[in-house]
Ligand SMILES: Nc1nc2c(c(=O)[nH]1)N[C@H]1C(S)=C(S)[C@@H](COP(=O)(O)OP(=O)(O)OC[C@H]3O[C@@H](n4cnc5c(N)ncnc54)[C@H](O)[C@@H]3O)O[C@H]1N2
């Protein structure tokens with residue numbers, strides 16, 4: 001059977017109707033890690049008035065050559081200063097205070113001496129015109145788009161929005177992604193082992209963490225044995241509440257690979273089954289009543305990679321993000337041996353040297369699709385196409401970066 005190409009499978013994924021965009025309003029402090037649903041536009045200038053950035057005296061720069069300048073009074077921060085400076089006058093003004101009208105420069109305390117009766121200053125060291133004055137709009141101007149819709153909210157976004165008095169913030173609703181690992185040989189975390197052929201399930205934990213990191217609400221369904229009825233019931237229950245159901249295992253050609261048969265029996269439309277990729281060629285994508293099912297292979301590395309390739313784009317679209325992950329072009333620092341005629345996704349290390357990305361495979365093991373440890377230490381994924389053969393050092397390749405998605 002001719003498998004669908006990776007490119008076609010991604011285009012078809014992109015064409016799936018994910019329904020209308022959903023959002024909610026949250027108090028600012030509860031939005032860390034969430035995805036902005038609206039552009040954040042400055043409603044006013046920052047600062048809104050010329051502001052002193054040092055403690056000192058607001059003066060007219062032209063007066064700095066005078067013998068002395070008369071002190072008109074004090075202007076603490078927060079004071080709505082209305083006095084207008086005349087020639088030869090200054091006002092003691094503090095960091096964060098509004099500059100009085102008529103003043104163009106702030107000369108800091110360290111640069112002046114004050115007369116004995118504190119009514120005038122003498123200039124010990126001049127400053128430049130406009131010194132220590134933050135002009136209107138220094139930070140941003142009214143109308144500037146400061147943060148784009150689709151941005152993941154971090155500490156800086158929280159701070160900037162607080163500065164704009166955004167008490168409530170509209171964020172994308174988290175898609176609900178249910179994750180289940182199937183297989184009679186797998187043991188869930190903490191479960192007692194009673195024979196050495198059993199293996200510890202990592203998939204349901206890896207994938208819940210991956211999807212949470214991508215901004216979804218992950219529903220941990222644990223493990224299920226290779227039992228048709230049990231898997232079917234679990235899938236049915238999960239689809240009642242989740243937007244996306246992700247299963248691992250049971251999609252290959254073995255006698256106990258039930259998942260691939262169960263999905264159509266649930267009344268789901270199979271969008272495709274089998275893509276020319278390594279790992280993950282047995283992937284099945286299906287949909288039912290606006291919900292999506294991704295049935296993924298059981299191997300730990302395979303299920304992780306295909307979750308990145310097929311799960312993250314769906315989540316990203318539901319969140320209104322512009323891209324699920326960053327892709328860059330990088331140069332091979334060593335020779336690469338292509339293992340198949342499929343599009344391959346190889347765990348690699350990425351280094352940035354003088355602004356250029358380089359790829360190497362130091363400490364990455366070559367073997368089956370079971371080696372999840374290859375994803376440790378900030379691994380990226382190198383993409384090589386169906387038509388690529390072995391690649392020489394220095395060849396440019398595409399890389400999926402797995403940070404900050
Ligand atoms: N005759 C063929 N055999 C296989 C083919 C094939 O085309 N013809 N494809 C191979 C490929 S490629 C893959 S990938 C696997 C996919 O098989 P399944 O999706 O049916 O997965 P399982 O057989 O259930 O498990 C595969 C492997 O992964 C381990 N596993 C399963 N679940 C977990 C888990 N939750 N955490 C960690 N590891 C897990 C499982 O023990 C197996 O070792 O099929 C190949 N075979």
Ligand code: MOO
Pocket residue numbers: 277278279280281282297299302303368369
């Ligand atoms: O399709 Mo499998 O996921 O290559 O190991």
